[in-house]
Amino acid sequence: MPDTRQDAEQAQTLHARVLRQLRSDIVGCQLMPNERLTLEALRERYEVGWSPIREALMRLEADGLVCFEQNKGFRVAPVSRDMLSDLMRSRIEIETVALRWSVERGSVAWEAELVAAFHRLSRLRKLNGKRSGSISSEWSREHRAFHRALVAACGSATMLSIQQTLFEQAERYVALSIMSKASARNDIGEHEQIMQAALQRNVARAVTLNREHIERTLNKVMRALESAPGLSAWFEGRSAARRRSLAAG
Amino acid sequence: MPDTRQDAEQAQTLHARVLRQLRSDIVGCQLMPNERLTLEALRERYEVGWSPIREALMRLEADGLVCFEQNKGFRVAPVSRDMLSDLMRSRIEIETVALRWSVERGSVAWEAELVAAFHRLSRLRKLNGKRSGSISSEWSREHRAFHRALVAACGSATMLSIQQTLFEQAERYVALSIMSKASARNDIGEHEQIMQAALQRNVARAVTLNREHIERTLNKVMRALESAPGLSAWFEGRSAARRRSLAAG
DNA sequence: GGTCAACAGATTTTCGAAAATCTATTTGCC
């Protein structure tokens, strides 16, 4: 029974596949913030019928990646300064709790997973090509895995799920900032420090470093997006204004 | 243009109506934990086609009220001691943060809303009839509104959304405990004390009282469910075991 | 010239049938 990942992915139902692809396309900003998600266009893009698409979109709405309006259809969730800072503030609080619990309760197996996750991450390049302006999908996967490994031993499925949701939303803002400046910050050292504090069971230090890690990301992303000429328009809000400026340009 | 609530509800799309009804039926335990949600049965129950039902179920899965398995369909999310205590621990942490922010930032308008919400709640009976063993839907609505009013000024849509989701999940456990014992705890005084601490901007006291409020609910619900002969089966986990015991009895 | 209603095109929403998948039972074989 050859159960390769390829097979496993093909064995998925269509709505599960569409959900995965849509999520990836939105987080990676292949579908830009506030972009209208016409069912017809998505039907063509993913080569499926209406049902799997609507189901996937409904699911993504709950994750805050998609917005929905009665009889008006779906959009990629918009972005704004306020939402970004709200998101990051909330992430800090959630991860502070989860990290504390995790460090207090983590076993040796947890330590081992954490070390392994860091090792995998440390061997990857963050960006794809030299001028691509996009984050490597492997790096993204391992980065997410590392941050999950940090809080994995918290013993709360609820907090883990919230952590994942917020992390994913934050990833979208990071992708946007990378698109605009093509410079990613080198934060491997920060990750290592957080890990070491966690391994030493130094809760206060781990929590503080994690908070600063998130705050630095927030600052970098905020500045990148404010100074990006093409992308700052996404921050101004109303879609009508944006459409006009794009049509004019 | 008479825009009554009746009209507004009828103007909803079908999947929005089904979502609302399903959510209410699950939180109120008209649909019991772990119960299989056959599409055919739901189609008949809510008198719609497949699409609106699947969309609503997908949405509820994200809220943790429904579980989904590939090609096997949907179930009402199961309940367990572990999930209950995880849920309540997480609620405490979330509401602690949100309440702190809310008390620190709340305006007079917030105070007024809070007082109004408490007043409405204080004039309602918790249970429906004398022996109905079910929570009054008006009380439930106002209870939720009161707890939301407490944290409404936190300034974070993210935290508010999480608070709502967890509160709703907790409501289901409370409904279950009421079904089993028909005795609800009289907690109007607790609510009043939390409110007063919040109005006095005494963050520490408000947060502590809120924590104790949730912990008391947790203890009461946990005990009610453990001692309830018919319902403790829901707590034992695997559906197979439960099915056998029900089929035998 | 400005405002409102009606219309046409585009899009979303819903349905019911058809295809794919699973589950439980039966049958055949060892």
Added chain:
DNA sequence: GGCAAATAGATTTTCGAAAATCTGTTGACC
């Protein structure tokens, strides 16, 4: 008798067409 494959029934999953709704435009009327 016990085990595995085949089968039938039930259920989920997907599709494509039809109905409902919205949006922007045209044209009539004031």
